[in-house]
Amino acid sequence: MKYPTLFMSIAVILTACQTKTQTAMISDTTLQQAVSNVLAAHSEADSCTVARGAAQVAALWRESDGTEEDYLTLITNSYAGTDEAKKQLYDRMAFILEQCGQSADMLNNTLQEPTTLLGKGNPTQVDWIISGYSPMAHFAEDMFANKIAHICVLNFPHYTLEEKNTLGKEWTRQEWAYARLGDVFSSRVPGNVVANYSQALSEAENYIAGYNIMMHCLRNEQGEQLWTEPMALLSHWNLRDELKSNYADVPNAREKQEMIYQVMLRIIRQEIPAVVVNNDKLLWCPTTNLVSGDPDSDIKLKVDISREPDTRYQQIINIFHALQSIDTYRPDAPSHVLRTFNEDLQIPFEEIEALFTQLIQSDEVKQVAAIIRERLGRDLRPYDIWYDGFKSRSSISEDVLTAETQKRYPDAKAFEKDMPRMLMELGFAPEKAKELASHIVVEAARGSGHARPCVGREQPARLRTRVGVKGMDYKGYNIAVHEFGHNVEEVISLYDMDYYTLAGIPNTGFTEASAFLFQERDLEIMNYDLGIKNSTADHSKLLIQNSKFDMLWGMYEIMGVSLVDMRMWQWLYDNPKATAAELREAVIAIASDVWNHYYAPILGEKDSPLLAIYSHMVGYALYLPAYPIGNLVQYQLEEHLSQCATQEEWAKEYTRIYQQGCLTPDAWMRGAVGNAMSVEPILRAVKQALND
Numbered sequence: 001m002k003y004p005t006l007f008m009s010i011a012v013i014l015t016a017c018q019t020k021t022q023t024a025m026i027s028d029t030t031l032q033q034a035v036s037n038v039l040a041a042h043s044e045a046d047s048c049t050v051a052r053g054a055a056q057v058a059a060l061w062r063e064s065d066g067t068e069e070d071y072l073t074l075i076t077n078s079y080a081g082t083d084e085a086k087k088q089l090y091d092r093m094a095f096i097l098e099q100c101g102q103s104a105d106m107l108n109n110t111l112q113e114p115t116t117l118l119g120k121g122n123p124t125q126v127d128w129i130i131s132g133y134s135p136m137a138h139f140a141e142d143m144f145a146n147k148i149a150h151i152c153v154l155n156f157p158h159y160t161l162e163e164k165n166t167l168g169k170e171w172t173r174q175e176w177a178y179a180r181l182g183d184v185f186s187s188r189v190p191g192n193v194v195a196n197y198s199q200a201l202s203e204a205e206n207y208i209a210g211y212n213i214m215m216h217c218l219r220n221e222q223g224e225q226l227w228t229e230p231m232a233l234l235s236h237w238n239l240r241d242e243l244k245s246n247y248a249d250v251p252n253a254r255e256k257q258e259m260i261y262q263v264m265l266r267i268i269r270q271e272i273p274a275v276v277v278n279n280d281k282l283l284w285c286p287t288t289n290l291v292s293g294d295p296d297s298d299i300k301l302k303v304d305i306s307r308e309p310d311t312r313y314q315q316i317i318n319i320f321h322a323l324q325s326i327d328t329y330r331p332d333a334p335s336h337v338l339r340t341f342n343e344d345l346q347i348p349f350e351e352i353e354a355l356f357t358q359l360i361q362s363d364e365v366k367q368v369a370a371i372i373r374e375r376l377g378r379d380l381r382p383y384d385i386w387y388d389g390f391k392s393r394s395s396i397s398e399d400v401l402t403a404e405t406q407k408r409y410p411d412a413k414a415f416e417k418d419m420p421r422m423l424m425e426l427g428f429a430p431e432k433a434k435e436l437a438s439h440i441v442v443e444a445a446r447g448s449g450h451a452r453p454c455v456g457r458e459q460p461a462r463l464r465t466r467v468g469v470k471g472m473d474y475k476g477y478n479i480a481v482h483e484f485g486h487n488v489e490e491v492i493s494l495y496d497m498d499y500y501t502l503a504g505i506p507n508t509g510f511t512e513a514s515a516f517l518f519q520e521r522d523l524e525i526m527n528y529d530l531g532i533k534n535s536t537a538d539h540s541k542l543l544i545q546n547s548k549f550d551m552l553w554g555m556y557e558i559m560g561v562s563l564v565d566m567r568m569w570q571w572l573y574d575n576p577k578a579t580a581a582e583l584r585e586a587v588i589a590i591a592s593d594v595w596n597h598y599y600a601p602i603l604g605e606k607d608s609p610l611l612a613i614y615s616h617m618v619g620y621a622l623y624l625p626a627y628p629i630g631n632l633v634q635y636q637l638e639e640h641l642s643q644c645a646t647q648e649e650w651a652k653e654y655t656r657i658y659q660q661g662c663l664t665p666d667a668w669m670r671g672a673v674g675n676a677m678s679v680e681p682i683l684r685a686v687k688q689a690l691n692d
Contacts, residue, residue: 026058030068034058034075042081050079053154060153060188065144078151086155086178093152093181094500102456104135109452109462115206116464118444132202138191140184149185158186161346164664177499180662184501189329197322204315204619209447211235211615213263214280215242221287226252226259230280234447234466235267236613241475244388245398261383262286264613268591270312270584273305310580313587315618317580320572323621337569340622345507345629346664347677352625353566355632356559359679360598364686365556368549369602382608385557385599390550398474406471408526415465415472415480416442422484422525426518427647432655439491442480449479451486451515453504454494461487478522485518486511492658502661506668508623512630513637514658520547520638545689552686555631555679558624560598564591564611565624587612633669635682640673 031054038050054075061071080086114120114127123131143149156178159167164179171179212234215227233239243260246253263286266272273291276284283292291305323336333339341349359365372387373380409415419440423433441460449465465472465480472480489511494503505511518525567590572578578586591612600606616624637657644650657672669677 024058025061025063026068026071030072031055031058034072037072037076038079038081041076042079045079045081049157053079053157056157056186057150057153060144060150060185062144062188065147065150074147074150075154078154080155087174089151089155090178090181090501093148093156096148097184098456098500100139101136102454102459104139105455106459107135108133115209116446118446118467128203128206131206132199134195134198137195137198140188140194141191143185144188152181153185156181158182161342161664165666168664168667173498173502176661176663177501180499180501187330187332189326193322193325193329197319197326200319200322201619201621204319205447207311207315208615208619209234210278212278213239214276214278217276217280217283218259218263219283219285219292220255220259221285223285226256232278232280234615236264236615237479238466238475239264240386240613241478243383244386245475247388248397250397250399257381257383259286261381261610264383264610265608267312268609268612269588270310271307274308275305277308310584312618313583314580316568316572317578317583319619319621320576324576335573336622337566337573340625345509345625347507347629349566352629353563355677355679356563356625356628357598359552359683360556360559362679362683364552364683364690366602367690368552368556368686371549372553380603382595382599382603382605382610384603385560385610387553390546390553401474401477405474405477405526406468409467409472409477411471412442412444412465412467415477416440416463419484422481423488423651425525425647426521427649427651429648429651432651436488436491439495440484440487449476449483451483451490451511453486453490457495461490463487477526478519481522481525482515482519485515488518489514489658492655493661496655496659497661499661502663504662505658506662506665507629508626509629510633510665510668512627513633516630516634517637517641517654545692548682548686548689551631551635552682555628555682558631559628560594561611561614562625562628563594563598565614565617565622567594568617569622587617629665629677632677632679632682635685636669636673636675636677639681639685 034054035047035051038054039045039047042050057075058071065071080089111133112131114123115131140149143152159179159182168176168179212232215231215233216225216229218227219225231242233242239260243257246256263272266286266289271289273284273289276282276291281293284290320336327334327336330339333342337349341347341352345352369380372384372389375389376384376387408418416437419437419442420430420433423436424430428436439454439460440463442463442465444467445464447464447466449463452462452464454461463480463483463486465483466476468476489505493505497503564587568583568587571586571590572583575582575586588609591609592607594611595608596606599611600608614624637654641650641653644653660668660671663671666676669675675681
């Protein structure tokens with residue numbers, strides 16, 4: 001890898017890399033001597049690359065690492081001066097990272113089984129504690145202690161996002177792999193600080209995983225029961241999906257939607273009685289907020305019970321405080337907001353915000369809303385942000401779909417056994433389908449379900465979803481197909497990768513795109529007997545239009561949710577000493593403001609905080625923007641993949657795209673579809689559909 005010009009002096013590079021908690025230990029004189037020593041020993045070495053690596057090592061040097069003389073010796077003796085030596089060092093570092101990563105992940109997965117999976121017994125106090133343990137928390141610290149990290153930084157220096165997007169246009173696959181190795185040790189955060197953050201995340205995730213609303217225990221103001229069969233719905237995922245299912249022609253559909261909306265508002269405002277969460281022994285009327293323990297009594301006469309004591313918002317505060325400890329060691333990116341957008345998503349905050357607001361303010365959204373209003377035959381309500389009537393399955397009762405999925409998938413293993421067939425339905429060749437499926441294990445989850453990626457090639461990806469006592473209902477199946485899309489991407493972008501450090505995708509939005517591609521085809525993947533085909537080739541003109549409208553409406557919803565999450569984190573950094581109660585009021589105000597500005601003119605009801613219902617805000621620390629990024633990527637992939645003449649071509653092109661690995665988002669998109677990520681393709685398609 002060649003760096004074109006030494007546009008900074010060594011001293012400037014060193015100063016720019018210094019950490020807040022550590023003064024410079026390596027003088028300019030020593031640094032320059034180190035570079036001179038390397039260049040004298042390796043006359044063919046690129047001076048800019050050597051200077052860059054040596055300066056970054058100096059910036060990361062601590063008193064515990066040794067003296068300036070120790071630094072000089074390490075730099076002089078540790079530079080890989082030939083292409084062969086550098087490739088040998090890369091291969092060994094890749095092996096170390098993969099072996100350590102997958103071993104730690106296997107241990108972590110085993111320890112977390114009682115808290116994440118069904119059928120592993122009831123979690124004990126020790127199980128909840130150990131679920132937050134991170135075997136890799138001290139890995140970077142150990143690698144700096146034994147000088148492996150220093151050697152890696154010297155030979156594989158870090159490049160900024162701007163540099164990757166610019167220089168990367170000319171890089172080979174190997175040069176990209178070397179640059180990604182340079183990202184591994186670009187900062188130095190103590191292991192105990194990383195472990196505290198992991199613990200806070202785990203506690204929040206465990207809180208969410210047990211947040212079930214017993215729908216059969218809900219009553220309206222007249223004491224009537226709308227859900228007659230036992231049904232435990234996790235907030236927010238299952239509540240939202242149940243609300244969506246009631247756009248079909250089912251009994252009490254509108255009243256059920258209104259009740260779910262009230263449940264969501266109670267959760268957001270923390271007005272929900274603490275005793276009704278995950279409790280099937282009490283009756284609750286969300287409208288009046290009254291609780292009863294006697295199914296035969298008049299619920300209107302009962303008194304209120306103490307509300308949940310801002311536990312939802314305390315979890316966020318706990319995560320924020322853990323992140324503040326990391327901030328101290330990252331003066332180059334001294335907030336979780338900066339790190340999320342500049343390093344994890346690799347798209348600046350302002351750029352993402354501009355993309356989101358461009359779409360949610362578009363005329364196309366207003367026109368699609370008018371179509372929904374006409375179809376429903378009424379004014380829109382806030383919960384119509386989840387209108388589900390554009391999907392081809394929306395006219396089918398969920399009971400019919402559930403009967404089919406429960407018959408096919410009585411347990412998680414039945415779904416696992418069926419995965420090769422599902423992949424062949426999508427066009428994967430039989431051998432490839434079997435190979436991909438062989439690297440995925442399906443497990444019944446305590447929570448909503450998720451995909452756990454394979455960190456190394458000696459372990460499987462894990463698909464977790466809810467499976468009831470009667471088998472997998474349609475909600476569980478739909479989520480499972482979403483997670484299946486994650487897993488297939490995870491397997492391809494690891495097992496089919498030419499360089500280990502390129503394994504994966506640019507950011508989490510790109511794996512969400514894969515999950516959405518699969519989820520959109522859930523009936524196509526499943527169906528032999530239902531008489532429904534969800535294949536684009538078989539769609540009528542109306543169904544093609546509907547698919548465009550559905551995607552735009554989904555983006556409209558999740559982009560608003562993401563804006564609330566983004567602005568909440570900005571508020572936290574502006575108010576670092578906030579209490580849980582203060583955060584609650586701030587989130588309600590932020591969500592109401594976003595609603596009033598972008599949603600109330602279309603959906604009505606001023607000051608609704610509905611956009612703050614997502615559980616991701618509680619336990620996933622600014623993950624939500626990845627979803628609309630995934631939607632945008634998905635649509636551009638859908639457009640590109642629609643040019644495939646057969647399902648077999650679709651599968652081959654999907655595989656090629658995800659074999660690119662973790663380039664930057666810009667480089668990945670241009671390699672995938674030939675254009676940068678944009679809202680213009682979906683707006684253009686919807687505009688055309690509206691005019692057809």
